[in-house]
Every structure is written in structure tokens, then in C-alpha cells.
Amino acid sequence: MIVLKSPREVGLMRQAGHILADVMDRLRVTVKAGMSTLEIDADVEAFITARGARSAFKGYRGFPATVCVSINEEIVHGIPSARRKIRDGDIVGLDLGCVVDGYYADCAFTLAVGPVPAAVQKLLDVTRESLDLAIKECWPGRRLSDVSHAVQAHVEAHDLSVVRAFVGHGIGRALHEEPQVPNFGDPGRGPQLRPGMVLAIEPMITMGSWEVKILDDGWTAVTKDGSLAAHFEHTVAVTEGEPEVLTRK
Numbered sequence: 001m002i003v004l005k006s007p008r009e010v011g012l013m014r015q016a017g018h019i020l021a022d023v024m025d026r027l028r029v030t031v032k033a034g035m036s037t038l039e040i041d042a043d044v045e046a047f048i049t050a051r052g053a054r055s056a057f058k059g060y061r062g063f064p065a066t067v068c069v070s071i072n073e074e075i076v077h078g079i080p081s082a083r084r085k086i087r088d089g090d091i092v093g094l095d096l097g098c099v100v101d102g103y104y105a106d107c108a109f110t111l112a113v114g115p116v117p118a119a120v121q122k123l124l125d126v127t128r129e130s131l132d133l134a135i136k137e138c139w140p141g142r143r144l145s146d147v148s149h150a151v152q153a154h155v156e157a158h159d160l161s162v163v164r165a166f167v168g169h170g171i172g173r174a175l176h177e178e179p180q181v182p183n184f185g186d187p188g189r190g191p192q193l194r195p196g197m198v199l200a201i202e203p204m205i206t207m208g209s210w211e212v213k214i215l216d217d218g219w220t221a222v223t224k225d226g227s228l229a230a231h232f233e234h235t236v237a238v239t240e241g242e243p244e245v246l247t248r249k
Ligand code: MG
Pocket: 106, 107, 168, 169, 200, 202, 233
């Protein structure tokens, strides 16, 4: 069942989302070559706590950290570690959520640290653009798969691949609610979007094949062929009119 949120509930999710928007702004400045991924995690956890919110990921199904840090061929769910240092030329996926008064918001973006080849920059740009195009579909009356199709059409037009194994999701009083929001599919299918639906839309895109494997830590998802991957995510509320990106200020 897709749970519709009241304006009050969307308001709490907006509070959570705006904290995440500030975290993303901060990470764009603070993440540098030489930093460990655990340092990033500690900084973000302190920031979220100081804002009166709680990490959505820490303890979720046993995940040990606040931020998923996924570098290069890692797609999602990388575990922060004191031993893993950011290097120049890395692309760093940063995925996190927070909770305000029981209501969740979820976001992700992928950052290039130092100069990267044009093809890698294109991966990041096309992934971010595919998310923006998906958000533009979130008007009442559109179908859920219109959102999915917008991602796939843009990504495949640029000869990149859509990961199938992970999808976006409804979000609200839980981090993951119905419906699932795939990043692929034909348009015009699935439930109609209605005001009060809130979706976490999160394209995960690779430069090679879309197949994934999970590392021995039980969490980190990497591309099977070792190709680079990017991940962008926003929490988006369907309204009576224009969609509201709750994780953007
Ligand atoms: Mg998510």
C-alpha cells in the first residue's frame, strides 16, 4: 500500500530533507584526497546530530555507519573505514538519510575528487540529469513507470547502463516504503501519482554492464565488470502542482 502523507508529515520530511541538503553542500567542500571514508562519516554524523536529527542508516539492518561511501566501481552501500582513503581522480558516491520526529528523507550524490576524464564527468552529468528528468515526471496523474522510463531513456541515449538490482522507493515513516521505483521500464504503467506520495528516486548508472556483485562484507555492491558507477538521489513529494524536491533548498 502506498501511504499518502499529510501536509504536516511532508513538513517534517522537508525539515529532514533540508538538513540533508546542507550536508550535501558541506560534503562538496570538505571531501578531499587523503581523507578516510570514516572521517567523512564521523563529520556527517556529528552535523546531523547537532541539527537535532538522527541518522537513518546507522543500525538499519545492521549497517554500521551514517553515510554509505561508494568509490569508483562501488555502486552503493560502501562501508566507511579508517583504512580507505579518498584519492585524486576518485568518484565518490555519498548516500545518507536522516529522521526528524519519525519522518525520513534520503539523498545521494557522486562527487569527482580532482580532475577526471571527460567520459567520467559525462557519467556523473548524465546520471544527475536523469534524476532531474525523473523528478519532472512527478506530477499528479502521471504513472509511476513514467518516472522510471525517464531515467532509462536518458541514460541509454548516452550509452550508459541502468543498474537493475537496486531501485528507488516510497519513503515516509519508514526509510523504505511502497512503491518500488525502478530506474527502467516502459512508460504509462503502474499506479497513478497522487498528491501526498513521496518518492526517493535514485538512479544508479554504470559505464559498462548493469550487472552487480556484493563484496564479502555483505554490503558493498560493485559493478561485476569493474566499470565506474554513479548514484544520485532526491526525496520528492508529489503535490497538486509542481513536484517538491524535499532534499533541495
Ligand atoms: Mg534510497
